[in-house]
Amino acid sequence: MPATTTMFRAARPIFQQTSRATFRSQFARASGRRFQSTAAGDGPSAQQQKSWFKRMLDSPVGLKTVHFWAPVMKWALVLAGIGDFARPAEKLSLTQNAALTATGAIWTRWCFIITPQNYLLAAVNFFLGCVGVAQLTRIAMYNASQKKLSEQVEKEAAAVKDAVKS
Known part of the structure; x- marks a missing residue:
């Protein structure tokens, strides 16, 4: 060897x-x-080191899910309702605003029942319900004023009839 x-x-x-x-x-x-x-790798120190954007992408209610985009798009309904504050109350739809109010109330509650709880969706639905309640209040106040006005016109018409008869 x-x-x-x-x-x-x-x-x-x-x-x-x-x-x-x-x-x-x-x-x-x-x-x-x-x-x-x-x-x-998903421990607390790793979570702190991730950027906000990365955490948002990986979140169960993050940017890649309907849990994020549905509330973002629903804000358009809230903004449209706020825009309707400038419209006269006689042109507002009672049924449409009642539906928005009911939708806001029902879905706000539902957002706390589902898993994962979606606080962004709960917020948009809460404000949608608030806008609907405000519009329903405007419609109710307008209808009440119209009712008082019509009663006042009827009283004046009756007084004119009495004056013409005598």
């Missing part, structure tokens, strides 16, 4: 021991988190 082969055979156990120790220490460092959780 050549001397180099004997030298390698003699060095092999030393190399195996050191390489095993190196491998084991690297493996132990990498798998040391194995017993912490199934998603070790």
Whole structure:
């Protein structure tokens, strides 16, 4: 046997021991988190290091879900209702505003029952209900004033008839 082969055979156990120790220490460092959780990278320190945008993308109610985009689009209804404050009360629809009020009330409650709870959707529905209540109040006040006005006109008409008869 050549001397180099004997030298390698003699060095092999030393190399195996050191390489095993190196491998084991690297493996132990990498798998040391194995017993912490199934998603070790999602711990509190990892959450703090993620950017707001990344957390929003990964959230169960984040940017990639209907839980985010439905409330964003529903704000258009709230803004349209606020825009209707400039319209005269006689041109407002009682049934439409009653439907908006009911929708706002029902869905605000529902947002706290579903999982995951969607506070953004609850907020938009709450404001939708508030706008609907305000518009219904305007319609009711207009109808009451019209009723009083018609009663007053009827009284004056009756007084004119009495004056003409006498």
